[in-house]
Amino acid sequence: MTTVSLPLAGPARALRLELKRSAVPFLLPLLAAVFYYNTVRTADGFPAVWTLRASVIGDHMLFEFSAFAGGLGAWAGSREGRRKTADLVTTTARAAWARLSIALAGTLAWLLLAFGSGVAVLYVKTALQATWGGPPVWPVLVGAAGVTVVTVIGFTCGVLFPGRFTAPLVAVVTLFLYQVGFHAVLGIDPVPGIHGLGSGTYGLLSPAGPPPNPDAGVYYRIAPDLSVVRVMFLAGIAVALFGMLGLAPGVRRLASPRSRGSVRAFLAHGGSWPLRGAALVLIAGGLAAAVTAFSLAGTARLDPVGGWEIPALHAAASDRPLPVAEDCTSVATLRVCVDQAFSDDLSDVADALKPVAGEIAGLPGAPAKAAEVASMDGGQQVMSGTAGNPPVFEFTAEHVGPIFGDFNAPADDPAQWRAPFQTGLLDAFVAGLAPGSGQHAGPAVPPAGLAAQQAVVNALLTAAGTAPSEIGGNELLPGQPSAATWAAIGAATRRFLALPASARRAWLATHLTALRAGTITLAQVP
Amino acid sequence: MTAAGVLGPPTAPAGTTSRTPPGARLAWLHLRTRRVPAAIIAIAACAGLLRAALYWHWTFAAGPYAQQVPMIIEAGAAAVVAMTAHSPFGEAERATGRCLPYLRLGTAAGMCALAIGLLQLGVIGEGLNGGLPVLARNVIGITGLGLLCSLITGGLLAWTLPMGYMVFAQYALLEAWTSPWAWPVRPPADRGAWICACLSLAVGLLLFAVRGPRTELSDNG
Numbered sequence: 001m002t003t004v005s006l007p008l009a010g011p012a013r014a015l016r017l018e019l020k021r022s023a024v025p026f027l028l029p030l031l032a033a034v035f036y037y038n039t040v041r042t043a044d045g046f047p048a049v050w051t052l053r054a055s056v057i058g059d060h061m062l063f064e065f066s067a068f069a070g071g072l073g074a075w076a077g078s079r080e081g082r083r084k085t086a087d088l089v090t091t092t093a094r095a096a097w098a099r100l101s102i103a104l105a106g107t108l109a110w111l112l113l114a115f116g117s118g119v120a121v122l123y124v125k126t127a128l129q130a131t132w133g134g135p136p137v138w139p140v141l142v143g144a145a146g147v148t149v150v151t152v153i154g155f156t157c158g159v160l161f162p163g164r165f166t167a168p169l170v171a172v173v174t175l176f177l178y179q180v181g182f183h184a185v186l187g188i189d190p191v192p193g194i195h196g197l198g199s200g201t202y203g204l205l206s207p208a209g210p211p212p213n214p215d216a217g218v219y220y221r222i223a224p225d226l227s228v229v230r231v232m233f234l235a236g237i238a239v240a241l242f243g244m245l246g247l248a249p250g251v252r253r254l255a256s257p258r259s260r261g262s263v264r265a266f267l268a269h270g271g272s273w274p275l276r277g278a279a280l281v282l283i284a285g286g287l288a289a290a291v292t293a294f295s296l297a298g299t300a301r302l303d304p305v306g307g308w309e310i311p312a313l314h315a316a317a318s319d320r321p322l323p324v325a326e327d328c329t330s331v332a333t334l335r336v337c338v339d340q341a342f343s344d345d346l347s348d349v350a351d352a353l354k355p356v357a358g359e360i361a362g363l364p365g366a367p368a369k370a371a372e373v374a375s376m377d378g379g380q381q382v383m384s385g386t387a388g389n390p391p392v393f394e395f396t397a398e399h400v401g402p403i404f405g406d407f408n409a410p411a412d413d414p415a416q417w418r419a420p421f422q423t424g425l426l427d428a429f430v431a432g433l434a435p436g437s438g439q440h441a442g443p444a445v446p447p448a449g450l451a452a453q454q455a456v457v458n459a460l461l462t463a464a465g466t467a468p469s470e471i472g473g474n475e476l477l478p479g480q481p482s483a484a485t486w487a488a489i490g491a492a493t494r495r496f497l498a499l500p501a502s503a504r505r506a507w508l509a510t511h512l513t514a515l516r517a518g519t520i521t522l523a524q525v526p
Numbered sequence: 527m528t529a530a531g532v533l534g535p536p537t538a539p540a541g542t543t544s545r546t547p548p549g550a551r552l553a554w555l556h557l558r559t560r561r562v563p564a565a566i567i568a569i570a571a572c573a574g575l576l577r578a579a580l581y582w583h584w585t586f587a588a589g590p591y592a593q594q595v596p597m598i599i600e601a602g603a604a605a606v607v608a609m610t611a612h613s614p615f616g617e618a619e620r621a622t623g624r625c626l627p628y629l630r631l632g633t634a635a636g637m638c639a640l641a642i643g644l645l646q647l648g649v650i651g652e653g654l655n656g657g658l659p660v661l662a663r664n665v666i667g668i669t670g671l672g673l674l675c676s677l678i679t680g681g682l683l684a685w686t687l688p689m690g691y692m693v694f695a696q697y698a699l700l701e702a703w704t705s706p707w708a709w710p711v712r713p714p715a716d717r718g719a720w721i722c723a724c725l726s727l728a729v730g731l732l733l734f735a736v737r738g739p740r741t742e743l744s745d746n747g
Contacts (some may be wrong), residue, residue, distance in 0.1 A: 023683065030690045063696070067689045082682070164561055164604055165568045166543070168685035172602030176575060179707040180584045501590050 010094075011102060018106025026070055028114060033120050037243075043122055047397075047407055048129035049215030049341050053122065054139040058207035061118055062146045066082065066178055067148050069111050071171040073154025076107040081162020090249075095275055097246040104155045104245070108148060111114045113463060115122045115147050132325070132341035138227035145234035146207050150174050152238045159248045181206020201298045204308065205233050213306060214397040219374035223303060223318040225310040233293035240286025246279025269319040306376040326371070332357040338372040345407065352418035355464035356425050359501075363508055365516075366429060367393040373435070375399060385435035386428035393425050394435040400424045402475040420464050423475065426457045431476055432516040449518025450476050451485060455492035455525050456515060462497055465503075492525040498524060557627045560610040562637065569641050572603045573648030580652035590700055594654035597699070597710050600664040601692035603645055605685035607637040608666075608672020611734060612681025616741040631735035638727065640667045659714035667709050667723030668692065673730030676739035684739070 039060045046052045062084060077100070078200060080086045089099060123135045154170045184203030203209075241348040244251070250252045296310050303309040303319070329350050335355040336350040353370055360366045368390040375382055375398035384395040397407040401424030427433055431453045458468040474481055474489075481489070496504065507526055513519050546554070557563070578597045585595035610633060613619050620626065642662045656662060668688045674686035698708040706718030713719075716725045 026679075026685055030686060034690050034693045037694050040688060042697070061698075064693045067693050068686070071685060071689065163564060164609055164612060164682055165564060168602055168605035168609065168683075168689070169571070171685065171689050172572065172575075172598055172605075175598045176579070176595065179598065180579075183584055183591075183595075458561065 001404075002241060004384075004441065005353050006208065011098070014099075014102045015109075017104055018102055019109060022105060024068075024076055024110035025115070026128045030279055031064065031068055031114060033068075035061065035121075038064050039118065039509060040125070043125070046211065047214050047342065048131070048344065049214055049216070049218065050126060050130055050133040050378055051138055051222055052211060052214055053126045053130075054136045055209075055211050055216075056122065057119065057139040057143040058146070059209060059211065061115070061122075062143050062207050063175065063178055064457055065111065065115055065118075065143075065147050066150045066174045067171050069150040070154035070174040071167040072111065073104070073151040074158035074167040074170045076103050077155035077158025078162035078166055079103065081159075082164070095272070095276050096249045097275055100155075100159060100245050100248065101102050101242075104152065104242075107155065108151050111147055111151055112144060115144060118144070120380070130341070131343040132339070136222070138218065138222075138224050138318065142227050142230045142234070145231045145238070145389070149234040149241075150240040153242045155243045156248075156275055160251060176206055178206065182208035185209045201294060201300075204297045204300055205230055205294065215339065215341065215372075215373045215375050216306070218322070218339055218397075219324065220305040220307075220321055221318045223307050223309050223314060225313045226297070226300060226308045228313055229293045229297045229300075229310060233290050233297070236286045236289030236291075236293060238286070240290065242282045243279045243282025243286060246275055246282070250276075263437070271353055302379055304375070304377065304379050306379070310336075321374075333361040335369045336371075337369065339397075342372065348417070349421060352421040353425055355466075356422045356460065359460050359464055360426070361509075363505065364430075364512055365391055365432075367425070369393070370395065370425065372397060382435065383433070384424040384428060385433040387435050390439065393428055395421070395424055401427060415466065419461075422461055422464055422466050423457070423468075425474060426460050430457050430460070430512075430515060446518050447478070448521045449482075449515075449521050452492065452520045453515060453518070454524055455522055456490045456496060458489065458493040459496040459504075463501070466521075468493075488522045492522045496525050536538060550571070552625065553632070557633060558631055559614055562633065564611055565606050565610045565637060566640065566644075568606045569603045569637075569644050572599050572606070573644045575599055576645060576654075577652060580649060580654060586655075587653065590702065593660070593699055593710060594696060596654060596656075596661065597664060597695060600645065600661060601668050601688050602637075603641040604665050604668035605672055605688040607634065607669045608636055608676055608684035608688060609681055610634070611673060611676040611739040613739070613741065620738065626738070627735045630738060631731060634669070634734060636730055638665060640692040641665050641669070641736050652727055656714050660710070663714075663720060663723045664710050667726045670723070670726030670728070670730035673734040674726070675688060676738060677733055677737060680703065680740040684711055 016198060039056050042060050043053050043056045046056075047134050048388050076371035080089060090096070092099065119140050127135070153174065154167070157170050158166055181203055184200065185206055185208065186203075201324075203376055204226060221244040227349045249301035296312055299312065300310050305319075325344040326337040327340050327346050329346055330336070331350045331354040334353060336353055338348065351371075357366075357370075365386075367386055370393040373382060373394045373396055375396035381399060381404075384393070384400045386393050395401075398404060401422075428435075432449075454474060457476065461468050474486075477485075499507070505524075508515075513518060569622050576596060579595050579599070584692050586592045611630070642658075645661055645665065649661070651654055668691060671687045672684045676684035679686060692710075695708060695710040698705075698711045704713050706712065706716065706722045709716075709719035709723045711719075
């Protein structure tokens with residue numbers, strides 16, 4: 001007779017059994033399918049910029065993981081109640097807390113493994129496409145903390161309320177809280193005081209939110225302040241709930257009808273005093289961390305580059321701009337430059353600007369360079385415009401011409417993608433729009449002058465091969481023009497377009513200054 | 527001595543006979559084993575949550591995001607309906623008679639209707655995006671998926687497919703998909719979406735009534 005020696009110590013062997021018997025692997029195919037549709041496809045629609053692609057971890061990936069992590073945590077936690085073995089396992093040598101911890105660890109390990117695999121897929125795809133930068137770590141940490149806290153919430157609910165409906169109800173409430181956070185962070189209709197506290201703070205602590213600007217993290221570092229607070233908040237809740245698991249047998253006994261809420265019953269079944277002490281310390285520590293994080297989030301303020309900074313955690317080093325590395329090419333007389341993070345878009349931008357650059361080449365004030373700049377400055381969105389001597393047409397990855405988010409949109413319709421660049425360059429050239437505010441550089445232009453500028457822009461745009469209607473053809477005018485104004489602008493556009501190219505150039509060379517100043521009316525456009 | 531005295535059916539002790547007809551008692555016992563009373567409370571809680579979301583404006587009034595929160599709660603109610611599929615008796619129950627498929631069918635269909643009614647009751651006086659048609663279509667279609675899932679996973683894990691479909695539908699919502707099988711995304715009167723949702727429920731109900739949920743010895747909850 002041979003003796004079989006167990007290769008693993010007790011807890012490790014129990015964990016191996018938990019991993020082997022977990023329900024999570026059976027649901028991985030479903031989770032993978034949802035991950036592909038919800039996360040991977042969304043990320044594929046974004047430019048290959050690390051910060052932007054990583055934003056789907058909190059905005060999409062955590063949502064689908066929450067649906068399953070909460071439910072599966074509750075499923076694992078309710079096992080003893082579901083199988084009515086609670087009394088049977090009470091006689092085991094280990095404390096109930098150790099037993100529950102191993103069950104929780106088994107579920108959490110599978111979910112974190114799945115989460116890590118998803119992040120790896122996302123980051124490998126981005127690494128193969130990105131032309132600049134590296135993988136951000138904080139979104140992964142926040143996501144992992146989110147998966148952990150949702151699993152622990154589900155597990156604790158499963159232990160305390162081991163009914164068959166606990167799992168879907170935990171999943172529903174978790175997703176509900178996620179979406180309320182998303183709603184709060186958008187600030188469209190603030191939540192009127194969740195638990196009597198500010199909805200803005202709740203929104204900031206929620207990992208959900210709209211995608212950042214395409215160039216987030218390209219010109220400035222993303223301050224980790226908010227991520228630190230989120231991890232602290234989520235981890236605090238997880239630790240407090242884990243501590244509550246140490247008191248779970250006593251709490252269950254307290255809730256049972258036979259004990260009639262007797263504190264004596266709670267004290268008799270709550271485990272040994274050192275364990276209870278440790279559980280209370282964890283609960284207190286976790287709650288303290290969560291409350292501190294909530295308070296810190298309440299002090300957050302917008303930083304100049306569009307992120308959030310928390311004074312107590314903020315490092316001044318993260319405010320320094322990153323060194324800009326440009327990729328450039330030349331079309332006609334125009335040098336076109338974009339940040340290295342958008343190198344893949346350089347040829348598309350150059351192709352878009354080429355026809356209009358040819359129309360205005362050599363005219364006074366025509367830009368010699370078109371360059372991408374940061375989309376946020378001093379907390380404000382930067383609009384495209386022309387500045388400097390020699391003039392430089394500045395645009396951003398977020399805003400060009402009258403369009404926001406052009407770099408976000410895939411180039412399914414090349415004409416629609418080109419139009420904002422062409423309109424932006426012509427508007428800046430003809431109307432003298434300054435970068436930053438996107439307003440006229442000089443004194444206010446009268447409406448008649450704006451209409452003449454619009455007619456000239458529309459004519460040059462048409463000559464370059466783009467229909468003004470792609471953008472609207474009225475972006476320089478204040479509000480929607482009347483039918484009569486439309487007709488007059490259309491007539492002036494057709495007249496100017498009917499001129500030979502040389503005549504157009506000659507008229508522009510002579511009258512450009514007056515046109516920019518707004519002293520030329522529609523009737524004066526040849 | 528003869529056995530005549532013990533050949534007849536035993537007489538029930540006084541005070542233990544029930545005036546309830548046997549059919550109704552059987553139905554009530556069936557509902558109790560499926561935890562239907564608790565399911566009704568859970569669905570009522572979902573209806574309360576939906577009302578709170580609409581009342582305190584925790585959801586968007588219009589646009590692609592407007593269906594996000596209602597869809598989560600409708601999927602939750604549908605998952606609860608699907609989880610009433612679970613029987614604590616497992617395989618042994620199948621040998622008890624011919625009524626079981628009808629009881630399953632009646633329970634699932636009745637719970638689905640009750641879920642729609644309770645959720646609709648919860649949103650009375652509030653502006654639910656899409657109104658009753660979208661609410662009913664979502665509950666109908668997702669309940670069908672849950673019942674189908676119960677054939678594979680058993681009743682206790684029947685919530686997984688409804689939740690997975692709901693997460694997928696959230697993506698479809700933002701991408702404005704037009705496929706009829708993404709019925710939560712479609713307008714209230716979309717015929718294709720209604721056909722798909724009803725087909726899901728019909729197939730789910732039929733297979734569930736005939737075959738019953740998967741039973742395993744370990745599922746002795």
